Amino acid sequence: MQKLIKGLPVARQPPADGEERYGIKVPVNALVANIFIAASLVGCVERKLPYYFLNCSAIGPFRSMLYVTERTPVTEKNDLESFETVRPESEGPQPAIGQMMKGMRLAINQFLSTGNGILINSFREIEQRFIDEIKQDSRMRNMEYYCVGPFMPEEKDDKNPSHAELGQKVTRWLDRQPDNSVVYVSFGSVVVPNESRIVEIAKALQALKKPFIFSIRQHQQSILPGDVHVGIDTHLDNPEAPGLFLHWAPQKLILAHRATAVFVSHCGWNSTIESLFNGKPIVGWPIFGDQIENSLWIEEMFLGESLLRREHADNDEEKKNITSDKIVAAVRRVGYESDAARKSALQWIEG
Structure with a gap:
């Protein structure tokens, strides 16, 4: 420079x-x-x-x-x-x-x-x-x-043929799901969730009994508990599968779809504004840096919940103490038991 x-x-x-x-x-x-x-x-x-x-x-x-x-x-x-x-x-x-x-x-x-x-x-x-x-x-x-923001990148055709094909398959699967039913989970392109986080998320998705999409890297899918794989599609060959594990997820497509109910996110700023741009409430599981403040801000603005409390933001033990039960309870409150967070998120679309 x-x-x-x-x-x-x-x-x-x-x-x-x-x-x-x-x-x-x-x-x-x-x-x-x-x-x-x-x-x-x-x-x-x-x-x-x-x-x-x-x-x-x-x-x-x-x-x-x-x-x-x-x-x-x-x-x-x-x-x-x-x-x-x-x-x-x-x-x-x-x-x-x-x-x-x-x-x-x-x-x-x-x-x-x-x-x-x-x-x-x-x-x-x-x-x-x-x-x-x-x-x-x-x-x-x-x-x-x-x-000067928030910046929302201009929509362009994806030149990667495998991404385009995957997007079509994901759309077909989402089209079969009821409105506001799908749990979408992603930790973004930088954060690599450790084994315990992956296991707790998988157990929570299993307990929720809701259709879901979990964006998880190919090499990490082997960490998933064996019984979680039952009936779950990793290749999108079964449109009736109750859930999808994707090594790459077309996030904007998923968040824009009427079937998506709630986003379990690391709360990077890009993911946060993409979710709000599409009126989707968030359950935040921040890992580091600005993600922690973003997740707490989401809760303060009644746009979802943070799994990490402000008083625990610099406590490693509390960060690790996020169990599947806590995830399930937060996802139910934000995505299904109340539409308050969804209404708040939808107001952001209207400006």
């Missing part, structure tokens, strides 16, 4: 002799970059090139990044699950986070105040209170905040 910035042709500046321009001929007026590479944008300051950070999720969870200091404790874990939500020191002991995550956040914090603004993948009606809170931080007081 620093080499790219050094060689960019910048409007109203003489060309940088001898620098690689990477084929860019039109002078650049401003740069927009993901907030996670904030530390690499120091060259913009040197070249007086305006630059803006892009925060791909809601701004609420971003607050925890500002709370990381040199005093924040470190855990030996250095995987994605060490990407914890951090509280202000004034609220008590901070949870330990991975060394890599701590270093990255400190680097981001160091350069945040040098940017010209933050573009937020959300809308101001739900973000203003968080923006007002963030502005209390002296580093962020003069920052401009632009709510």
Whole structure:
């Protein structure tokens, strides 16, 4: 990034002799970059090139990044699950986070105040209170905040023939299901649920006795309890199967279908807005980072339930203590016993 910035042709500046321009001929007026590479944008300051950070999720969870200091404790874990939500020191002991995550956040914090603004993948009606809170931080007081989302990618024809065929089969299966009957489970493209989570989800789906679609990677399907496989289709050859295990799921298609009742999700921001865009309530099982705040926000907005309580957000034991019984109870409340969450979600479609 620093080499790219050094060689960019910048409007109203003489060309940088001898620098690689990477084929860019039109002078650049401003740069927009993901907030996670904030530390690499120091060259913009040197070249007086305006630059803006892009925060791909809601701004609420971003607050925890500002709370990381040199005093924040470190855990030996250095995987994605060490990407914890951090509280202000004034609220008590901070949870330990991975060394890599701590270093990255400190680097981001160091350069945040040098940017010209933050573009937020959300809308101001739900973000203003968080923006007002963030502005209390002296580093962020003069920052401009632009709510430019939520982004919903344009629908395009899938060029992968196997995906197109799978989508047709999933549609045929969904068409056979009653309205608001199907449980859809997915942890997204980044989170890899561990064995215990997979087993608890499988047991919950079995106990619910509702049609379901479980998006689970091919190599993890062997983890599923043997009796769960009975009558379940993994190849979509049986349109009367009570459930589907898919190694790749056409999520937008599933969430848009009238048969889908409830989404059991890790609550990544993309999955969250896709669900609300289609008026589907959510049962959140967050794993790390902004997912935790997103899941709690869903519950606060009466759009579903979070399986993780706020007071347990930094407690590893409580995170592991999510059983099939808890999942079943939450899915029944959100998807079947009450239509309150569905009505709230549908209101988001209407704006």
